Amino acid sequence: MENTRVRESTDDCAICLDNILEKRTLKCSHSFCSACINSVFKFKPACPICNTYHGEYTGTQPEGSMTVTRSWQRLPGFEHCGSIVIQYSFPAGIQGPEHPNPGVRYSSTSRTAFLPASAEGEKVLKLLRKAFDRRLTFTIGRSVTTGLNNVITWNDIHHKTNMDGGPQCFGYPDPEYLFRVQEELRLKGVTHDG
Structure with a gap:
């Protein structure tokens, strides 16, 4: 029986789980496909791995x-x-x-x-x-x-x-x-x- 190990690659995007295309590295040092991280940032400008914010997040609080x-x-x-x-x-x-x-x-x-x-x-x-x-x-x-x-x-x-x-x-x-x-x-x- 062959011993198989799943290899974690730093070349894989944690969002799409495929090879990183047009690599974008955030200030927290995590890297993603440019298109993938841009789509995440439309909803919340935070790293999906460590939750570090990149930009300013505005919530949904009503007027008060x-x-x-x-x-x-x-x-x-x-x-x-x-x-x-x-x-x-x-x-x-x-x-x-x-x-x-x-x-x-x-x-x-x-x-x-x-x-x-x-x-x-x-x-x-x-x-x-x-x-x-x-x-x-x-x-x-x-x-x-x-x-x-x-x-x-x-x-x-x-x-x-x-x-x-x-x-x-x-x-x-x-x-x-x-x-x-x-x-x-x-x-x-x-x-x-x-």
Whole structure:
């Protein structure tokens, strides 16, 4: 019996799984057929292998506002500083062509989130503002919490919606939260330099 091994070739495109034609190498060092990566970038300008963004990604968040205030109240685990209060507000509207059910209504909603008013919290706030401005923070779809369709939902950028109660209550203390949310933002192409 012959011992056969599948040979991974760096000359194969990870999209079409054939030999690379008109090779295009991204800044993350992954290479693809030029036509293949161009077709992927029409939907999401990110490397299909490592998810590094190449360009700016804009989401499907409906029109709304992000208001930031400061509070003297301290968050558990951040007793050395006050807190940042983020208020997101969205009026009711009708889904556009970028949403799952164009022409169908969605209801208004508002959400409140909290960050520590520390140096790291301020960095995260700037990233959250950038994500909101790029329409990445929310989307329209099915709510995991209520099971309802055609509602405004979070879009995989986790927020602390309670001041306390720990991670199980979406609150503080949660020593890894500021690191985790920056990683979630990075995966959506939102970084301090991009």
